[in-house]
Amino acid sequence: MLVQSKNSFKTKENIKIGSKEYTIFNQQKISHPNLKKLPISLRVLLENLLRHEDGVHVTKEDIDxxxxxxxxxxxxxxxxxxxxVLMQDFTGVPAVVDLAAMRDAMKSLGGDPTKINPLVxxxxxIDHSVMVDSFAKPTSFDENVKMEFERNHERYVFxxxxxxxxxxxxxxxxxxxxCHQVNLEYLGKTVWHAKGHHxxxxxxxxxxxxxxHTTMINGLSVLGWGVGGIEAEAVMLGQPLSMLIPEVIGFRLEGKLHEGATATDLVLTVTQMLRKKGVVGKFVEFYGPGLKGLSLAxxxxxxxxAPEYGATCGFFPVDEETMKYLKLSGRDAETLAIVETYAKATGMWRSEDEEHFAFQDTLKLNLSEVVPSLAGPKRPQDRVLLADAKHDFQKQLVAGFQVTEENASKEASAHTVEGESYKVGHGDVVIAAITSCTNTSNPSVMIGAGLVAKKAVERGLKVKPWVKTSLAPGSQVVTDYLEKSGVQKYLDYLGFNLVGYGCTTCIGNSGPLPLPIANAVEKGNLVVASVLSGNRNFEGRINPSVKANYLASPMLVVAHAIAGSMLVDISKDSLGEDENGQAVYLKDIWPSNQEIQEAVNQAVEVRQFQTRYGNVFEGTEDWKKxxxxxxxxxxxxxSTYIKNPPYFHGMGKTPTALKGIHGARVLAILGDSITTDHISPAGSIKKDSPAGKYLMSKGVQPNDFNSYGSRRGNDEVMVRGTFANIRIKNEMLSGIEGGMTKYVPTGETMAIYDAAMMYHDSRTPLVVVAGKEYGTGSSRDWAAKGTNLLxxxxVIAESFERIHRSNLIGMGVLPLQFIGGMDRKSIGLDGSETFDIQGIETMKPxxxxxxxxxxxxxAKENIKARSRIDTIVELDYYKNGGILPYVLRKLM
Incomplete structure (x- = not known):
C-alpha cells in the first residue's frame, strides 16, 4: 500500500492497539466548525481524502x-x-478477460505485460454459475454442482x-x-489495516x-457500492474512482418491529419510501433510536x-451491534480491537451527535408501522400489502398484463398439465425460491422460514404440485444453523432442499420449469407467478415463462408455495386442511418473534463461521483437479466462453482527436425505466436468437448453451444478446416485444444485432433514444460494452442511472440528456430520423x-442536449475511447 499525503491538516498520527502501532489520519484533529456535523459516511470519504492528499488527485481544496x-x-x-475490490464471476470473468487482453496489448505496444496487475x-x-436444474430432492445439490462444473469448465480454467x-x-x-454474504461474514473488516512504506x-x-448489491456491506459500516466492471478494473490498476461529493439523506428509524413483521417487510417499506423520495446518486445514512432494535443482519x-431504492449506498455507522456481529462471525481478536479503538478515536463510532448531522434532507419511519408485504409484479419498489396482494394481482392481470376480465380467474384460464391430474391457470405460483443475498444472510428470516415449514408439516400441509421449490443459501453457515435448529428436515419435506450455494433465481438461474408445466403456460398464454426472497423481479429476469414476479420474505415464500396461487389471499384464506379436515390459516403456522429469536440464539454459533471460512480459498476436489x-x-x-476482446485492436500509444457524430441512425427508441436487464444479455439463450445461431455455428448444441451470464467472457455471444431481452419494447415497432428493430434504409424488421451489423457495414453510426431512468438495475458492464460493440x-435519454451512465463513458459511448422538459415524444421521434451531434470536439463536462x-x-430541427460526462476525469476517459485504453496508455 502506497500512501503519499501532504498532511496539510496535520491529522497523521500513531496509535497503539494491543502490542502494535498503527499510523492513522485522525480527522478529530481538524479544527473546523462543521466537523461534528459531518455524517459518518462523509467522514469515511474525508479520511480517504486526507490519506491520499497529493496535490494532484486530491488537493487541500477538495478537503475544504x-x-x-x-x-x-x-x-x-x-x-x-x-x-x-469485490467481484462475482459473471462480472468478474470479463474483467479478468480484459486484464488478460491488456497484457497482450501492452506486449504488442512494446511494454511490460506484468505491469498489468491489481494494485489493491x-x-x-464464484457464485453466479449454479443453476436450479435439479430441485426438491436430497441429491439436488450434488447434481447441480456436477452440471455447474461441466458447463463452466472453460471459465473455471481461466x-x-x-x-x-x-x-x-x-x-x-x-x-x-x-459474494455479498461471504463479504459480510468473512472478507469485510470494518477497519482495514495494511503495510505501507513507513x-x-x-x-x-x-x-x-x-x-x-455490493452495498450490502454498508450494514457492517464498510462504505462501498457497485460499479461497472470497467471502473472496477481501473480501481484495481491504481486509478481513483472519480465522483462528485454526494448528498447525504438521513433516514431516522424509531420504535421497533411489531409481532409478525420481518426484516424483509421493513426493507420493502424503506425501498418504496426512498424510491418515492428520489435518492439516485445520493448516500443514505440510517440513524436514530430504532437502530438499537435492528440486528446487523x-x-x-x-x-x-440500495440499488432498488436508487441510492449509491445505505450506510450504518459502527456501534455495539457491529462489534457483536464481528465477534459472532469469527473475526479475530486483533480485528475486533482495531475496529473499536480506531472508530472511537476518530469519531467514526455512532453517538448522540447524529441528531445534529447536516443531512441534505431526512426521512423518518416508525418501525411499528411496518406490516407484512410483497413487492411486484415487475419492480422491487412496487410494494403491496400482503392483505392486498390478491386484489392487486387481479387488477394487474387486467390493467398490466392485458388479460380480459372474463378470463382473469384460474378457473377460466386453467389448462391441464400433460400427464398430471391438475391444471394451472392465471396467478398460479410456479416458482417459490428462498434465494439471494438479501435475505439468506439473515438468520431470523431463514430460521423463521424453517419454523413456518415445521408448523405446516405438523398440520399436514404440502406444497402444490405445480410449484418449483428451491433453497439456495448465501453461505454454508446457513446450512449449519438450519440443521442445528432442526428445521432443515421440514424444509426438505416441503421441497425446499438445498440446490446450491449461490445467486440462483434472483439472477435468472431458476432453471427450466418442468416441461409439462412450461407447455401448459405457453399454450394458455398464462400469467403465472414466482415468489422469491431476492432483490430483483424485473420483467424477463426470473424465468422466460413467468411474467409476474414477487419479492417476499423466505417465510412468505414457504406460505405461497403451500397456497400455490396469487389468487389466494393468504392473509385470511385457508392454506389447506389438516388430517382432521380443519382449515389451516397462515396465523396457525406463523412463529412468534420470540420463537424465532430463541431458535437463532440456540442455533447460530461462532465456530460455524470459523469452520466454514477456515479454508475458504481451497475449494472442493473438483476445483483442485x-x-x-x-x-x-x-x-x-x-472457446465459446473465453475470447480475446476487440477493445484494443488498432490502438495507438496516443488517442486521436475527438470528432462530432454525423448521420447517425436510430437503433432503438425505448421508454422509461429501461433496466440493464433489458439492455445486457442475461438469462437463457434462445435457439433462434442471434447468439443461439452463433453458438450452433460453433458446434454448440442448445442443451449446452448455458446462460448469457456464464458466457460473459465471449464478446461474440454477448454483443448478439445486447438489447435482446424478451420483454423489451422498441417504440420504432408496434405491438412487438423482444430485441427487434426496423432497419430504416429498407424498412425491414429484424433483430437489433443484425440491423447494427448492416449499419456497421455501411459505416453508419448509431444512437439509442430513451425515456427516464435509463439503465437502472444491476451494475452490468456488458450493458455498456454491448452498446459500444453494436x-x-x-445514448440520448431523459435521465440516467448513475452506474450505467458511468459505464457508457467507460466504453467510449456519449450519454446525452434531454433538457427543458423535452423528450422523444414531444419532438415526435419515430426512428426514421438521422442525428448530427456537434460540439464534441471542444466539449467540457x-x-x-x-x-x-x-x-x-x-426537414431539420436543432435541439440542445446536455453531455452527462460530468467530470474532467470522465472526459479524459472518453477522449481515450474508454477507461481501459486510458489506463493502458498511462501505464505505458
Whole structure:
C-alpha cells in the first residue's frame, strides 16, 4: 500500500492497539466548525481524502470543499481510493478477460505485460454459475454442482489461471456462497489495516464491487457500492474512482418491529419510501433510536437493497451491534480491537451527535408501522400489502398484463398439465425460491422460514404440485444453523432442499420449469407467478415463462408455495386442511418473534463461521483437479466462453482527436425505466436468437448453451444478446416485444444485432433514444460494452442511472440528456430520423451540445442536449475511447 499525503491538516498520527502501532489520519484533529456535523459516511470519504492528499488527485481544496457542507460543494469532483475490490464471476470473468487482453496489448505496444496487475486486493467469488436444474430432492445439490462444473469448465480454467498469474487476486471457489454474504461474514473488516512504506496503517474498510448489491456491506459500516466492471478494473490498476461529493439523506428509524413483521417487510417499506423520495446518486445514512432494535443482519438486508431504492449506498455507522456481529462471525481478536479503538478515536463510532448531522434532507419511519408485504409484479419498489396482494394481482392481470376480465380467474384460464391430474391457470405460483443475498444472510428470516415449514408439516400441509421449490443459501453457515435448529428436515419435506450455494433465481438461474408445466403456460398464454426472497423481479429476469414476479420474505415464500396461487389471499384464506379436515390459516403456522429469536440464539454459533471460512480459498476436489497454464499471458484457445476482446485492436500509444457524430441512425427508441436487464444479455439463450445461431455455428448444441451470464467472457455471444431481452419494447415497432428493430434504409424488421451489423457495414453510426431512468438495475458492464460493440456512439435519454451512465463513458459511448422538459415524444421521434451531434470536439463536462435532427422528409430541427460526462476525469476517459485504453496508455 502506497500512501503519499501532504498532511496539510496535520491529522497523521500513531496509535497503539494491543502490542502494535498503527499510523492513522485522525480527522478529530481538524479544527473546523462543521466537523461534528459531518455524517459518518462523509467522514469515511474525508479520511480517504486526507490519506491520499497529493496535490494532484486530491488537493487541500477538495478537503475544504467536503468540510464546507455547502450546496456548491456537491458539484465538486473528488477522487476516491477504495481499499479493495469485490467481484462475482459473471462480472468478474470479463474483467479478468480484459486484464488478460491488456497484457497482450501492452506486449504488442512494446511494454511490460506484468505491469498489468491489481494494485489493491481483489476477491472474486464464484457464485453466479449454479443453476436450479435439479430441485426438491436430497441429491439436488450434488447434481447441480456436477452440471455447474461441466458447463463452466472453460471459465473455471481461466479464473484459476488468473489466480496464479495476477498478484493481489484471490478466487473463492464455487459452492462457498454469494459474494455479498461471504463479504459480510468473512472478507469485510470494518477497519482495514495494511503495510505501507513507513509501517502499518489503519483506515476505514472501503470497496467497490462489480455487483450493484455490493452495498450490502454498508450494514457492517464498510462504505462501498457497485460499479461497472470497467471502473472496477481501473480501481484495481491504481486509478481513483472519480465522483462528485454526494448528498447525504438521513433516514431516522424509531420504535421497533411489531409481532409478525420481518426484516424483509421493513426493507420493502424503506425501498418504496426512498424510491418515492428520489435518492439516485445520493448516500443514505440510517440513524436514530430504532437502530438499537435492528440486528446487523437486518441492517445488511436494508443496505443490500440500495440499488432498488436508487441510492449509491445505505450506510450504518459502527456501534455495539457491529462489534457483536464481528465477534459472532469469527473475526479475530486483533480485528475486533482495531475496529473499536480506531472508530472511537476518530469519531467514526455512532453517538448522540447524529441528531445534529447536516443531512441534505431526512426521512423518518416508525418501525411499528411496518406490516407484512410483497413487492411486484415487475419492480422491487412496487410494494403491496400482503392483505392486498390478491386484489392487486387481479387488477394487474387486467390493467398490466392485458388479460380480459372474463378470463382473469384460474378457473377460466386453467389448462391441464400433460400427464398430471391438475391444471394451472392465471396467478398460479410456479416458482417459490428462498434465494439471494438479501435475505439468506439473515438468520431470523431463514430460521423463521424453517419454523413456518415445521408448523405446516405438523398440520399436514404440502406444497402444490405445480410449484418449483428451491433453497439456495448465501453461505454454508446457513446450512449449519438450519440443521442445528432442526428445521432443515421440514424444509426438505416441503421441497425446499438445498440446490446450491449461490445467486440462483434472483439472477435468472431458476432453471427450466418442468416441461409439462412450461407447455401448459405457453399454450394458455398464462400469467403465472414466482415468489422469491431476492432483490430483483424485473420483467424477463426470473424465468422466460413467468411474467409476474414477487419479492417476499423466505417465510412468505414457504406460505405461497403451500397456497400455490396469487389468487389466494393468504392473509385470511385457508392454506389447506389438516388430517382432521380443519382449515389451516397462515396465523396457525406463523412463529412468534420470540420463537424465532430463541431458535437463532440456540442455533447460530461462532465456530460455524470459523469452520466454514477456515479454508475458504481451497475449494472442493473438483476445483483442485482443474489444471491450467502458468504463463503470464493467457493462451487464447478456441472457446465459446473465453475470447480475446476487440477493445484494443488498432490502438495507438496516443488517442486521436475527438470528432462530432454525423448521420447517425436510430437503433432503438425505448421508454422509461429501461433496466440493464433489458439492455445486457442475461438469462437463457434462445435457439433462434442471434447468439443461439452463433453458438450452433460453433458446434454448440442448445442443451449446452448455458446462460448469457456464464458466457460473459465471449464478446461474440454477448454483443448478439445486447438489447435482446424478451420483454423489451422498441417504440420504432408496434405491438412487438423482444430485441427487434426496423432497419430504416429498407424498412425491414429484424433483430437489433443484425440491423447494427448492416449499419456497421455501411459505416453508419448509431444512437439509442430513451425515456427516464435509463439503465437502472444491476451494475452490468456488458450493458455498456454491448452498446459500444453494436456501434452506438451516443445514448440520448431523459435521465440516467448513475452506474450505467458511468459505464457508457467507460466504453467510449456519449450519454446525452434531454433538457427543458423535452423528450422523444414531444419532438415526435419515430426512428426514421438521422442525428448530427456537434460540439464534441471542444466539449467540457456537463456542456450543452447541439443535436440536429433531420426528418425523413428532409426537414431539420436543432435541439440542445446536455453531455452527462460530468467530470474532467470522465472526459479524459472518453477522449481515450474508454477507461481501459486510458489506463493502458498511462501505464505505458
Amino acid at each position: 470543499s467536503l468540510l464546507s457542507l455547502s450546496k456548491e460543494s456537491l458539484s465538486r469532483e473528488i477522487s476516491f481510493f477504495p481499499a479493495r 486486493p481483489v476477491d472474486l467469488v 479464473l484459476k489461471w488468473g489466480q496464479s498469474a495476477f498478484r493481489n487476486f484471490k478466487v473463492v471457489p464455487p459452492g462457498t456462497g454469494i 509501517g502499518e496503517y489503519a483506515f476505514p474498510d472501503t470497496l467497490v464491487g462489480t455487483d450493484s 437486518d441492517r445488511a438486508t436494508i443496505a443490500n437493497m 482443474i489444471k491450467t497454464t502458468s504463463s503470464q499471458t493467457y493462451t487464447w484457445d478456441e 456501434g452506438v456512439k451516443a 456537463q456542456e450543452e451540445l447541439t443535436v440536429t435532427i433531420t426528418r425523413s422528409d428532409g
